Amino acid sequence: MVNYFSSDFKLAILGGGQLGKMMLYETRKYDIQTLVLDPSAEAPSKISCNYFEQGDLMDYDTVLNFGRRANVVTFEIEGVNIKALKQLEAEGIKTYPAASTLEKIQNKAVQKKFYRQHNLPTADFEVFQNLEDLKTAVSAGAVKIPFVWKSATGGYDGKGVSVIRKEGDLNKLSNGECIAEKLIPFKNELAVIVARNPSGEVKTYPVVEMEFHPTANQVEYVICPARINEEIAGKARSLAEKVSEAFQHVGLLAVEMFQTEDDKILINEVAPRPHNSGHYSIEASYTNQFEQQIRAILDLPLGNTDSKVGGIMVNLVGDKDHEGEVLYENIEEIMKMDGVTPHIYGKKITRPFRKMGHVTIVDKDLARARKIAEKVKNSIKVISKNK
Amino acid sequence: MVNYFSSDFKLAILGGGQLGKMMLYETRKYDIQTLVLDPSAEAPSKISCNYFEQGDLMDYDTVLNFGRRANVVTFEIEGVNIKALKQLEAEGIKTYPAASTLEKIQNKAVQKKFYRQHNLPTADFEVFQNLEDLKTAVSAGAVKIPFVWKSATGGYDGKGVSVIRKEGDLNKLSNGECIAEKLIPFKNELAVIVARNPSGEVKTYPVVEMEFHPTANQVEYVICPARINEEIAGKARSLAEKVSEAFQHVGLLAVEMFQTEDDKILINEVAPRPHNSGHYSIEASYTNQFEQQIRAILDLPLGNTDSKVGGIMVNLVGDKDHEGEVLYENIEEIMKMDGVTPHIYGKKITRPFRKMGHVTIVDKDLARARKIAEKVKNSIKVISKNK
Known part of the structure; x- marks a missing residue:
């Protein structure tokens, strides 16, 4: 051994x-x-x-x-x-994860087809080889506006995803293989991280709830546990486990899901690694996602995924009007607040909406943590030195 | 700034x-x-x-x-x-801490005299310039056996401290400046970590309780919070604050104390830095001692010192019969237990009783954590590869 x-x-x-x-x-x-x-x-x-x-x-x-x-x-x-x-x-x-698993995830068109093949619930979609084919389908009425466009490759931090609300929006898209996905009216965006080791031990983290920034299409708050009822939470965890099993995934799999208006759970997409939606776990969980990833890929026993306290995560993204050598304005102010921990990733240059760090807020009372999170968000700014 | x-x-x-x-x-x-x-x-x-x-x-x-x-x-x-x-x-x-603070702590004889000068309660003692002077004092009956011998310099991990129960024990001691300290019958060994920043903000961590290994004179379990009543805990925290203030200490000061049979609190010794008695804080506290040390010495706001959950720390020391390239036997076994996190320091060579790492056990129920801690202690062994 x-x-x-x-x-x-x-x-x-x-x-x-x-x-x-x-x-x-x-x-x-x-x-x-x-x-x-x-x-x-x-x-x-x-x-x-x-x-x-x-x-x-x-x-x-x-x-x-x-x-x-x-x-x-x-x-x-x-x-x-x-x-x-x-x-x-x-x-x-x-x-770990295996090459064959990553292959099914890396390309979003392949990933979406995988869900269809395995009868895993996801929004209806069609795949197009390039932007021209998509435009033709839209003109012919075969794809109905509004819909969600997703680039098959290269998407990250909200890039490569766009809601198409009028035909002119198509001109802003990059070329390449893409998906046109049905726009689903949803109540909540949820995520569950599943850990699995090569011996087959599986553990899921509690369901988290994501709030997105209205324009930048990036997560603004991740809230753990999600403020949903137990039945929905149970459904989401069980679907995430099914997804992990279908992929025969080893390590962490972050499963992002929609809770629809009529309380169905649909898979949005997965990430086969530690994920932004699990950063709260460093301060809030018995076993944080990074330790769990190490345990899982080394076939060590998985740790307890329960939370010690409620956790909220705020992304620290570059201010939209700043580019250059980074400065964290008011970081001392947020450090005065109880249960607040900034994480600075160490990227030298800030750019509009670039992920530069995150802040975790933990508290036994989740509602109080949510209030502090808003204060954090309104205090700290990621700017450049010589604007 | x-x-x-x-x-x-x-x-x-x-x-x-x-x-x-x-x-x-x-x-x-x-x-x-x-x-x-x-x-x-x-x-x-x-x-x-x-x-x-x-x-x-x-x-x-x-x-x-x-x-x-x-x-x-x-x-x-x-x-x-x-x-x-x-x-x-x-x-x-x-x-930080200042040179003048360290000067009062580095030499244990100076440290003990400092307590006396500042009317801070500590066990009675006498200082000797060398072992010969001490032996003379014992022979003359000026120092009564039993007593505690402490080397003025170079003590670490229980080295440089010895209980003298008979005159022959004196022959095992190293030469050099030393203290003969009154042997105090105590109920508990307690410790409090005080954080102070240059702006004068002060926070104390909860009182921890230490159980020592019966022969190796090293801490076996550190338990947070200490299983003592609130009055004693309040006394210990307030004494620790006084000590920190007397030293005009900046950063973390770990204050080790005795709770005597008649519930007096006496200072044993201090360490002007993160301390073994605060390792539990990585998993149990809102702000762990290492983050707090960084906050304190950089004059940032101090973090919340409260605990999220109960914490127990077990030192991982080298097995007494092993010396050589280190091996952590049964580490997988303890990783199966809930709330258990091993920390491996990365020293290549194990020696009898050498501190090689520690294990933290956290749980909302401290009594359950204590049971798991004992299982941990009975499972993992720090041995050498080629014994």
């Missing part, structure tokens, strides 16, 4: 962004040796790992040669070379 | 052991730039800081030149060159 807590064992993480950085707090806690690959020399994970390499995550040789240095390979971002992961698996290096 | 959350600001930490390592989780969370100095090239803090230097913490020039690179200097171990800290202060570099 491999001894993970030994200098002979090495874990490779593809991607060195904020998720990788937070994962490294946990590998440091367990003294697990880590290797990180990231295209940026300024990657947030650059320190805290045992070995850092700058390189292209989509390049076959780079990923393959990097992965060969490790015993287990994982990723913190979906955009990695799957062929290289397959080759690593063929060479006996464990990659 | 200095902006701590900027790449222009640098924090120097003298010492790169486990305490420094855990402090670095917090500087990483805030993206604060750090420099670490440690004599060992294998120091646990070596990665996770922005700059690491190998060097002698007691060497004047090494500490001075290292400290000059930073805006604020702190330490995670008392054994650092005080003259260099004073020179850094004279040059306008903030050192």
